[in-house]
Amino acid sequence: MTPPLDPGDSVPDPLPATGAPPKRIRGKAPKDQGLVHSFRAFRHRDYTIFWFGALASNTGTWLSNLTVPYILFTLTGSAVWVAYATLAQLAPAVLLGPLGGHVADRFDRRRVLLATQASLAVVTFALWGAWASGWHDPYMLLGFVSLIGIINGINxxxxxxFVNDLVPREDLMSAVALNSMQFNAARAIGPAIAGVLLATLGPSWAFFFNFLSFGFVLAALLCVTSTQPPSGRSPGPVVGEFIGACRYILGQRGLLVGILLSVMVGLFGNPLFQLTVVFADTVYGVGATGLGMLNAALGVGAVLVAPLIAGWSRVLPISKVVKWAMLLYGVGLVALGFTPSFALAIPCMVLLGACFLAAISGINTAVQLIVAERLRGRVLAARLMFFTASMPVGSLLQGWAADLWGVQTAVVLAGASMLACVLVLALVLRGNGFSRLDDPQDTSSPEK
Known part of the structure; x- marks a missing residue:
């Protein structure tokens, strides 16, 4: 997949039974590359509507995502409690991953999203009501966060x-990168607003605005006309189908490498998003406003790099994008751990946000381009399950290390661990490492 397939440019041979990547016939390099083509997914009406609705909704979600750890750390003074919140939100999503993949492959995805987003709006409203009424208890927060995790497991x-349903294959990299940019733009805007709200009006307003934000994505989904075609097969047992998807992944080295890299990001990189609370309070002493600025810097980095990733996706191999992103990610974590100044921490956060976007959007795009269409929902569910499972594990380990040795030491250890894993994949495994992210799509016969 170097560059990604474009109609008329190259045609892959059918995937051999061994699962080895087929040879491809290359044509001339496509002309539509560079920043001017970064936003080509916006040529499609349904994608554009969904993108803006998701941006508004995710901005609200990040109000809550910053408010919950801030409250927990204020109430308990422990980084481990912040990790408990991550575990409470993500563990249900891991357990329900097989069901979520089954639903994604069997039902109209737009209708599924309407149901799950409406349910999240109800839970968010209840959380606001509980906090506004004076129920300020960490266990209450964990309970609501767990409900959100259960719904997200299906969602x-x-x-x-659904992103794949809204654009043609040749625009998928642009769509995935822009979708990641939208999520990280929300990460930049939401925490900045949350910092101001927490410093002035208090947490209840952050929860309330999050509830209101779900109206935007629900309206967008009602306006979208794309629907998922029926699978043409009778649904089998949920667990059996998921086991079959896992066996399929084991036979596709590119998918296996993509999931392994997702786990690395979840273990070593993702916990930083929760630990910003500890950095703001115990290292830099900057309060809620500074906390918002640290998280906003992560989002700014992602927004800045997304057009570069989307615009050059047809000439930059995904394997190289992900490899360099994860290498710089490790370097950035180590640098942050040795940074004594809040002013110097901001550019470190910008770099880390850019690396997170490049790594995750590249991995997600590679998986979407390699997987057979008939298994898309279940394979993506498996990737999300392993990625999601790695995040609370990483958060608990780094939270424990932060309580014992300090948050800066914990982040340095995480960065060094990521660098070690990247070097093993790049120098030791080589042909079975990052390069497998460039495997072409599986076009083998549908399952019977």
Whole structure:
């Protein structure tokens, strides 16, 4: 997939039974590359509507995502409690991953998203009501966060697969990168607003605005006309189908490498988003406003790099994008751990946000381009499950290390671990490492 397939440019041979990547016939390099073509996915009406609705909704979600760890750390003074919140939100999503993948492959994804987003709006409204009424208890917060995680376990496979339904294959990299940019733009805007709200009006307003934001994505989904075609097969047992998808992944080295890299990001990189609370309070002493600025810097970095990733996707191999992103990610974590100044921490956060966007959007695009269409929902559910499972594990380990040795030491250890893994994949495994992200799509016969 170097560059990604474009109609008329190259044609892959059918995937051999061994699962080895087929040879491809290359044509001339496509002309539509560079920043001017970064936003080509916006040529499609349904994608554009969905993108803006998701931007508004995710901005609200990040109000809550910053408010919950801020409250927990204020109430308990412990980084481990912040990790508990991550575990409470993500563990249900891991357990329900097989069901979410089954639903994504069997039902109209737009209808699934309407149901799950409406349910999230109801839970968010209840959380606002509980906090506004004076119920300020960490266990209450964990309970609501767990409910959100349960719904997200059903929601996320359909959400990720839905992007593929809105654009043609040749615009998928642009769509995925812009979708990641939207999410990270929300990460930049939401925490900045949350910092101001927490410093002035208090947490209840952050929860309330998050509830209101769901109206935007629900309206967008009602306006979208794209629907998922029926699978043409009778649904089988949920667990059996998921086991079959896992066996399929084991036979596709590119998918296996993509999932392994997702786990690395979840273990070593993603916990930083929760630990910003500890940095703001114990290292830099900048309060809620500074906390918002740290998280906003992560989003700014992602927004800045997304057009570069989308615009040059047809000439930059995904394997190289992900490899360099993860290498710089490790370097950035180590640098942040040795940074004594809040002013110097901001550019570190910008770099880390850019690396997170480049790595995750590249991995997600590679998986979407390699997987057979009939298994898309279940394979994406498996990737999300492993990625999601790695995040609370990483958060608990780094939260424990932060309580014992300090948050800066914890982040340095995480960065060094990521660098070690990247070097093993790049120098030791080589042909079975990052390069497998460039494997072409599986076009083998449908399952019977």
């Amino acid at each position: 996320m496979p359909s959400w990720q697969s």
